[in-house]
Amino acid sequence: MREVGEELIIDLDPESSPAEIAGQIGELHPADAALSLDRLDAQTIARILPILPAEMAADVLMNLEEHGLEDILVGMPAGTVAGLACELESDDAADVVGALDETRQFEVLSMINEESRGDIESLLRYADESAGGIMSSELVYVNRDARVMDAVDLMREAADELDEVHNVYITDRYHRLRGVLPLRKLVLARPEARVADIMDPDVVSVTTEMDQEDVAHVFRKYDLVAVPVVDRLGQLVGRITVDDIIDVIHEEVEEDITIMAGTSDDEYREESALRISRIRLPWLIVGAIGGLGSATAMNLYRLSLEKVLALAFFVPVITAMGGNVGLQTSTIIVRGMHGDRELPGETRTRLLREWRVAVTNAAVLGAAVYLTISLWLRDWRLALVVGSALAAVILVAATLGTVMPFFLRRLGIDPAVAQGPFVTTLNDIIGILVYLGLATLFIDQLV
Amino acid sequence: MREVGEELIIDLDPESSPAEIAGQIGELHPADAALSLDRLDAQTIARILPILPAEMAADVLMNLEEHGLEDILVGMPAGTVAGLACELESDDAADVVGALDETRQFEVLSMINEESRGDIESLLRYADESAGGIMSSELVYVNRDARVMDAVDLMREAADELDEVHNVYITDRYHRLRGVLPLRKLVLARPEARVADIMDPDVVSVTTEMDQEDVAHVFRKYDLVAVPVVDRLGQLVGRITVDDIIDVIHEEVEEDITIMAGTSDDEYREESALRISRIRLPWLIVGAIGGLGSATAMNLYRLSLEKVLALAFFVPVITAMGGNVGLQTSTIIVRGMHGDRELPGETRTRLLREWRVAVTNAAVLGAAVYLTISLWLRDWRLALVVGSALAAVILVAATLGTVMPFFLRRLGIDPAVAQGPFVTTLNDIIGILVYLGLATLFIDQLV
Numbered sequence: 001m002r003e004v005g006e007e008l009i010i011d012l013d014p015e016s017s018p019a020e021i022a023g024q025i026g027e028l029h030p031a032d033a034a035l036s037l038d039r040l041d042a043q044t045i046a047r048i049l050p051i052l053p054a055e056m057a058a059d060v061l062m063n064l065e066e067h068g069l070e071d072i073l074v075g076m077p078a079g080t081v082a083g084l085a086c087e088l089e090s091d092d093a094a095d096v097v098g099a100l101d102e103t104r105q106f107e108v109l110s111m112i113n114e115e116s117r118g119d120i121e122s123l124l125r126y127a128d129e130s131a132g133g134i135m136s137s138e139l140v141y142v143n144r145d146a147r148v149m150d151a152v153d154l155m156r157e158a159a160d161e162l163d164e165v166h167n168v169y170i171t172d173r174y175h176r177l178r179g180v181l182p183l184r185k186l187v188l189a190r191p192e193a194r195v196a197d198i199m200d201p202d203v204v205s206v207t208t209e210m211d212q213e214d215v216a217h218v219f220r221k222y223d224l225v226a227v228p229v230v231d232r233l234g235q236l237v238g239r240i241t242v243d244d245i246i247d248v249i250h251e252e253v254e255e256d257i258t259i260m261a262g263t264s265d266d267e268y269r270e271e272s273a274l275r276i277s278r279i280r281l282p283w284l285i286v287g288a289i290g291g292l293g294s295a296t297a298m299n300l301y302r303l304s305l306e307k308v309l310a311l312a313f314f315v316p317v318i319t320a321m322g323g324n325v326g327l328q329t330s331t332i333i334v335r336g337m338h339g340d341r342e343l344p345g346e347t348r349t350r351l352l353r354e355w356r357v358a359v360t361n362a363a364v365l366g367a368a369v370y371l372t373i374s375l376w377l378r379d380w381r382l383a384l385v386v387g388s389a390l391a392a393v394i395l396v397a398a399t400l401g402t403v404m405p406f407f408l409r410r411l412g413i414d415p416a417v418a419q420g421p422f423v424t425t426l427n428d429i430i431g432i433l434v435y436l437g438l439a440t441l442f443i444d445q446l447v
Numbered sequence: 448m449r450e451v452g453e454e455l456i457i458d459l460d461p462e463s464s465p466a467e468i469a470g471q472i473g474e475l476h477p478a479d480a481a482l483s484l485d486r487l488d489a490q491t492i493a494r495i496l497p498i499l500p501a502e503m504a505a506d507v508l509m510n511l512e513e514h515g516l517e518d519i520l521v522g523m524p525a526g527t528v529a530g531l532a533c534e535l536e537s538d539d540a541a542d543v544v545g546a547l548d549e550t551r552q553f554e555v556l557s558m559i560n561e562e563s564r565g566d567i568e569s570l571l572r573y574a575d576e577s578a579g580g581i582m583s584s585e586l587v588y589v590n591r592d593a594r595v596m597d598a599v600d601l602m603r604e605a606a607d608e609l610d611e612v613h614n615v616y617i618t619d620r621y622h623r624l625r626g627v628l629p630l631r632k633l634v635l636a637r638p639e640a641r642v643a644d645i646m647d648p649d650v651v652s653v654t655t656e657m658d659q660e661d662v663a664h665v666f667r668k669y670d671l672v673a674v675p676v677v678d679r680l681g682q683l684v685g686r687i688t689v690d691d692i693i694d695v696i697h698e699e700v701e702e703d704i705t706i707m708a709g710t711s712d713d714e715y716r717e718e719s720a721l722r723i724s725r726i727r728l729p730w731l732i733v734g735a736i737g738g739l740g741s742a743t744a745m746n747l748y749r750l751s752l753e754k755v756l757a758l759a760f761f762v763p764v765i766t767a768m769g770g771n772v773g774l775q776t777s778t779i780i781v782r783g784m785h786g787d788r789e790l791p792g793e794t795r796t797r798l799l800r801e802w803r804v805a806v807t808n809a810a811v812l813g814a815a816v817y818l819t820i821s822l823w824l825r826d827w828r829l830a831l832v833v834g835s836a837l838a839a840v841i842l843v844a845a846t847l848g849t850v851m852p853f854f855l856r857r858l859g860i861d862p863a864v865a866q867g868p869f870v871t872t873l874n875d876i877i878g879i880l881v882y883l884g885l886a887t888l889f890i891d892q893l894v
Contacts, residue, residue, distance in 0.1 A: 029669070031668045031669055035668075063668075152634055152635065155631070155634060155635060156635050159631075159635060162631075164629075164631070164672075165631045166613070166672070182611075183630040183631060183633075183634060184602070184606075184609075184611070184612045184630060186630075186634055187599055187602060187630060187633055187634055188599065188602060188603050188606060219693065220690075220693050220694070220697070221478045221482075221510075222476070222478055223690035224690075225611075225613070225672045225689060225690075242672060242689050242693075243667075243670035243671075243672075245693075246666065246667050246689075246692075246693065246696065247667070249693065249696055249697075249700075250667070250696075253696075253700045254782060256704070257703070257704060257707070257778060257782065258778065258779075258782075260704070260707060260708075260778075261707075261774045261775050261777075261778035261779075261866065262771055262774065262775055263775045263778065263779065267779060268779075268782070268783070271800075273800060273803030273804045273806075273807060274807060276800070276804045277804050277807040277808055277811070280775050280804065280808060281808060281811060281812075283771065283775070284768065284771055284772065284775075284808060284812055285812070285815070287764075287767045287768055287771045288764060288767075288768060288812055288815065288816060288837075290764075290767060291761070291763050291764025291765075291767045291768065292764060292816075292819060292823075294760075294763035294764060294767070295760035295761055295763065295764060298759065298760040298763075299757075299760055302756065305756055305759065306756060309749065309752055309753060309756070309759075310746075312745065312752065312756075312759035312762070313741075313742035313745040313746055314738070314742055315759070315762060315763060316738050316741035316742065316745070316762060316763075316766055316875055316879065317734075317735060317737075317738025317739060317741060317742060318738075319763055319766065319767070320734045320735075320737060320738045320741070320766070320868075320871070320872060320875060321731065321734055321735060321738065323770075323871075324709055324730065324731055324734045324868050325731065327707075327708045327709065327868075328708050328709055328710045328727050328730070328731075330708075331704060331705065331707075331708035331710065332705075332708075332710065332714060332715075335701060335704065335705075335715070336715070353718075353720060353723070356720035357720045357723045357724050357727065359720075360720060360721060360724040361724055361727060361728060361731060364724070364728060365728075365731055365732070365735055368732070368735065369735060369739075372739060376739075419708065421767075421771050421774075424767070424770075425767060428763055428767060432763065
């Protein structure tokens with residue numbers, strides 16, 4: 001029995017010879033072997049994989065997390081790559097071939113047997129993040145006139161090729177998907193029963209063009225372990241299993257979170273500091289330009305600031321509060337948008353709710369800041385200006401945080417951008433303008 | 448065949464009678480019915496569920512996303528709740544019973560048959576977010592001396608009770624887990640074969656105490672669709688299926704993202720603006736106190752600011768940049784920490800990498816801001832102070848962003864907090880002190 005309480009990762013010495021390392025990890029589960037190898041650099045891994053048994057090497061390759069396929073495969077002989085691809089299911093094999101440059105793709109494909117090559121070539125045609133791009137071609141299907149024993153025979157034939165079978169799919173004579181037979185039912189059925197009589201005709205399927213995020217949504221909603229993929233004609237072309245969907249969910253999450261943080265999930269597989277810089281700098285430059293925008297905004301009110309320097313002291317509280325409220329609001333809105341569960345009228349409902357929340361928060365924080373400043377600086381006029389500006393900025397930020405995600409989505413931009421540095425920066429400038437504008441209106445009372 | 452391209456959500460009229468609404472959603476898949484009902488308020492849903500067929504009602508109840516179980520069950524008669532619980536698998540039934548207050552728990556449990564009651568009571572003893580808390584008791588297991596046909600017979604007996612079977616588990620006479628037999632193998636095996644001869648003895652299992660996030664990690668690593676759960680003695684007590692793990696992943700993600708945004712995932716199920724306010728306000732108050740800290744920091748340098756007001760204009764660029772760099776860094780560190788894949792020496796490696804990135808970014812942005820200010824304000828001395836302070840703040844923020852997550856984790860605090868408003872606020876204050884401190888050193892050159 002496998003102990004999973006503790007990881008089985010081996011601390012490998014990068015100075016050891018490839019053969020030595022291959023020996024050390026040879027007995028591990030491929031997932032553990034991959035995590036152990038992940039610490040080494042891509043070239044070393046590329047030298048170790050060909051020494052491992054082909055099936056193990058292929059599984060390890062697909063389980064590496066810190067390295068991109070490109071980096072591992074770049075120096076590998078075409079024959080080795082073809083050998084690895086042959087050990088993999090078609091979806092992974094297509095990812096491997098897809099990670100090569102075009103010339104090498106042809107070279108590797110020419111070394112693969114005709115049937116697998118055909119599968120890989122058709123999978124490569126689909127967009128990476130579509131159902132077609134993540135499906136595999138290996139699946140068990142029978143005509144609806146078949147009997148249970150025929151289905152079992154087919155499974156026996158495919159047993160070598162298929163790691164996991166959860167369902168047998170039922171097609172008509174045009175190869176259109178007509179039903180599904182879960183293995184649980186197959187086990188209990190009489191061998192001579194017709195599959196059409198015991199199948200579930202109400203099968204959930206997805207089309208090749210569906211976005212992988214929507215496919216994940218379908219899995220979650222219907223609690224699936226596998227879904228058949230059909231083309232525009234309803235013909236069965238592949239299946240997607242839940243392990244790939246878990247990877248999709250992780251990918252999409254990391255994408256959302258890194259957008260919020262102003263970077264990109266490409267960074268995880270990047271070792272060079274310069275290239276990481278190049279990923280992060282654009283967001284920081286946006287922030288810097290925004291910061292200079294804030295400086296310009298303050299410069300507009302230079303006279304007011306010269307009269308009452310203390311006004312400047314409260315700029316950070318105004319910008320911080322605008323940023324925090326904007327981020328809270330946009331996050332709740334964006335997370336609520338996920339999937340396609342948007343009903344007419346929902347936008348308005350959400351805006352109204354955010355407004356009610358914002359009014360409460362504005363009242364509480366405005367009053368608290370008013371009291372703090374009037375007790376601390378004993379200047380109730382300044383306190384009133386800062387407190388009411390803060391309240392106004394909270395309302396503005398909440399509005400922006402609610403409206404911006406919908407606006408971005410209409411422009412075809414990922415609404416998660418509304419949670420990133422760009423909008424925070426915009427909030428800073430607007431907050432400063434509102435605050436100093438208000439202060440300037442009452443400047444004569446303040447001096 | 449089910450069309451999944453478009454959602455099958457019905458836009459229900461909240462004014463209709465419960466019977467009318469029940470009729471409208473009666474033909475839908477429970478997941479679609481739940482999404483349609485989600486728009487209505489909890490009391491209305493609680494009136495509709497008892498009219499639906501019991502199995503449908505139970506499935507709809509577990510698929511509601513916008514409402515907590517508590518809110519729906521609060522006004523429901525104990526008999527109805529017991530009826531729903533009886534239709535559910537033990538893990539969901541335990542969630543339903545667990546959502547009641549203690550008196551009603553006893554009342555409802557007394558109405559449930561002895562076997563299910565025993566299952567529910569033992570599940571309720573486990574911590575909510577542990578493997579024990581999410582597992583179900585329904586599973587198929589046979590003694591290792593059994594034959595394939597015995598396993599099939601057992602499956603037949605359990606067919607009503609079990610929605611999904613992926614594996615038959617093999618135990619010894621002490622009920623300890625000894626192996627697993629995937630249905631795929633069961634279908635192909637001869638009926639008279641001994642399960643011990645064809646089972647996979649290398650079964651991945653988890654213990655009841657394992658945190659649900661670690662269980663999710665195990666599923667992802669080993670590409671599982673179900674995992675058996677054992678107690679401290681190695682005895683088989685339950686199983687967890689992948690659909691529950693997908694929910695766990697979503698839950699953990701929403702937790703992380705809402706911590707980053709300074710709110711909580713409890714908010715999703717909250718309708719009252721006042722209660723949402725109460726969730727968000729603590730984070731905003733932290734921000735406000737931090738803002739007043741920034742004001743105090745600026746007040747320390749009042750003399751410098753009086754001499755050179757323009758220094759104040761660049762406070763927002765300094766705080767924004769510190770915030771952005773801190774968030775980028777802490778996000779990459781925190782996301783890299785997930786799971787238990789931390790090797791000795793990795794922390795140092797990461798710190799060094801973040802430093803190299805920070806030095807590059809500091810150089811580029813410091814120089815860019817220096818050039819912009821000296822061309823714009825034609826004041827190369829001010830430009831030098833702002834540019835070098837900006838570079839210093841970037842280095843400080845990157846250090847804080849790297850060290851803080853590890854520090855929080857050692858204190859037993861979720862490292863994701865390092866991505867939230869608390870640390871951003873701290874960054875603001877430190878940034879202002881660094882900037883104005885540096886400016887004051889050179890103030891005579893600036894005047």
